[in-house]
Amino acid sequence: MRIGIIGTGVAGSLLAERLDGAPGIETAVFERVRPGEHAEAGTGLNLGPNAAKALRLHLPERHAALREASLPWRRWFxxxxxxxxxLDLDLLEVADEPGVRIRWSxxxxxxxxxxxGITRHGHALEAVEEDAAGRLVPVFRRxxxxxxxxxxxxLLVGGDGRYSQLRALTAGVPEPRQLGVCIWRLLVPDATDCPFDDYGQWFNGNARLLAFRVPGNAVYVAxxxxxxxxGQITAEHRGLDYQRRLFLPPDAEPSADVAWMLAQIAARxxxxxxxxxxxxxxxRHSPDGRALFLGxxxxxMVPTLGQGATQAVEDGVLAGAVLRAGGDVRAVAALRDPRVGFVRDLSWAASDTLxxxxxxxxxxxxxxxxxFRAELRRLYRDVPGPEELLAA
Incomplete structure (x- = not known):
């Protein structure tokens, strides 16, 4: 079986690692950007304990490498x-191990x-054709x-993100559902004087700050x-004075945490x-079953519980297990879709306070x-190991 993976994001990279060298499978991997172009990509993110568990059960070497490159996420206040x-929650009350805090790069x-070694860089998917045997032929702009x-x-696998070109070409462009909330992100690169460490949230009415330290003495703020x-982000919204008013308590001084973040927001x-x-x-897949979508x-999904990249981790390792065992896209859907449906619904419901x-x-x-804690236990712990997948 010849499998092409489009995109080496979270799910695509993990799937490629799981399939590389698998008996009966030839894997080719294509990435739009050139090597090193994501060296300083993005800001920071937290991966849930369920992502760490999925890696520990299925790719222990990757689990160890991730732990080494990150900070533990153990507390949520x-x-x-x-x-x-x-609220002040120790995640080990609802999870088998801590999550992680890391920079995207x-x-x-x-x-x-x-x-x-098996990735072709500088390949942007432009079209999909069909050969004489009825197989899909991706056309790339180098x-x-x-x-x-x-x-x-x-089989072609789309690990090319929220605006997946493979999904658009084989199944149409999806219509997003707006939550009605703006989210902005900032990385503070020098956080020597930051008064907090682990994952925190600060509400002022329905406006909320979220922040945590990441490796390299940096802090991610959203x-x-x-x-x-x-539902539009206006010029007024993008003003510093407007943002400052959003997060200043009306009848009290801001906490030291919030005052520090407001100073960083103003500076950057x-x-x-x-x-x-x-x-x-x-x-999960195109109507004809020749394209599989992951992550x-x-x-x-909405990022309220930080499950976007986390579910991409689960997708990559578990879809890899299914395909290695000879399963098809429908088997991947049967395994993943009920789980992802639960996570998406929980993430949307948890957005109520925004x-x-x-x-x-x-x-x-x-x-x-x-x-809610029972829902978190289900979220963070219900990750099948190799034996459970084999039994299924």
């Missing part, structure tokens, strides 16, 4: 902007290293501007706030990346209850 504590380095074809594939009825405001929080309809290409008209204090305190 939620405060008001004046420092009032609403380091995550790419760790995951791409094992498949660097970095030098020339078109390239590398033969037919029994802000969210509700948008107007038109031009570096903020702005986006709207949204998901897209889940789709954000299959299941773009929306206008919802009491963020009462909503956060409710998450201290057993019902």
């Amino acid at each position: 939620v405060d008001l902007a004046d420092g009032t504590r609403l 380091e995550l790419y380095r760790v995951l791409r290293a094992p498949v660097a 970095a030098d501007g020339e078109l390239a074809r590398h033969g037919g594939f029994d 802000g969210t706030f509700p948008l107007g009825e038109d 405001f031009g570096e903020i990346h702005w986006a709207r929080s949204a998901d897209a309809p889940m789709l 954000d290409a299959a299941q773009a 929306l206008p008209g919802v009491d963020s204090v009462a909503g956060t305190r409710k998450k201290n209850g057993e019902a």
